[in-house]
Amino acid sequence: MGEAEQNEFEIGGHHVPACSSSDISIPITTLATGYSSMLSVRVFHGAEPGPTVFVSGAVHGDEIVGTAVIQHLAQQIDPSRLSGTVLLVPVTNIFGFLNRSRYLPDRRDLNRSFPGSVSGSLASQLAQVFFSEVVQRASLGIDIHTAAVHRYNLPQIRIDKGNPRLVKLAMAFGAPVIIESPLREGSLRSKAKEEGVDMLLLEAGEALRFDNLSIETGVAGVLRVLAHLGMIDADDGLAGVSVPARSNKSTWVRSTRGGVAHPAKTSGDPVRKGDLLATVAGLLGEEPEAVISPIDGIIIGHATLPVVHQGDALFHIAEVSHPEQVGAQIDSIKEAIRASEPEGLAEVLLDEDEVL
Structure with a gap:
């Protein structure tokens, strides 16, 4: 990284000085009202050089667990103690988010629209802005999804097959299960791979709902990955994670x-x-x-x-080896989170993933 790049970070025509944070609004397109829509990004640009990592939520507009995870991260990252740059995108699909819908108003799926086009559909324009301004500036992305409505996903990390670096990062994240899954055409993971950007995809929780297990797993996992990359100091409270189970089927x-x-x-x-x-x-x-x-x-x-x-x-x-052992590890995670909850909170809401 050159000296100028160490001192400031450029995104969306804005320049963020080293050892600072800034909220950036990047224009997407013009709506029927005549007003512009914006992609909101919080940039943490560290005091020292290092990797650039983005964390994104709500690529599907009703999958809002990532938004809650990023709200917590925004309060915990200190640019004065950070090496490198962290980009937080709490709501990627702002149109679906406002409508409480997985899709955009044109019924297109943003996660099948990458890398997008300036002159394309609403989904394509949004994909182009997010991909060019955020994804292509990073070496690693952590994209947070949930299951569909009336379904729940146990927190799990999904990675592309055959990438040893991603295996190490997924192990560092510490979700209960790691799934090696194929990439889909037009997806964020697929196009990011073509650009040399590694991706961790966290699946956790249920659409349109928050639950503590998913949120706390996400926050702790992202911080562990940043510590693994040497971007933040390792926190003693994040060190005792169980070894995740791995599955490729x-x-x-x-x-x-x-x-x-x-x-x-x-x-x-x-x-x-x-x-x-x-x-x-x-x-x-x-x-x-x-x-x-x-x-x-x-x-x-x-x-x-x-x-x-x-x-x-x-x-x-x-499919995992020794399922009872994995189940015991998951129970211990749930108990630790439940013990930290104030009395009167509802039980974790359980549901499942997009069904193909």
């Missing part, structure tokens, strides 16, 4: 009939092949059918809505 388990589901298992539970996951019966409880685990593994996501059609995905199970 997962299975969706679907309801064999329509009706009302009564779950026997939930996200984070270890299962063995043949274990009862749920029972689905008719409206009066007639003709109940058992939903059985087809594999040994850990449940990384489940549906919370009990009203189901035949074929609805009820559980997402990752």
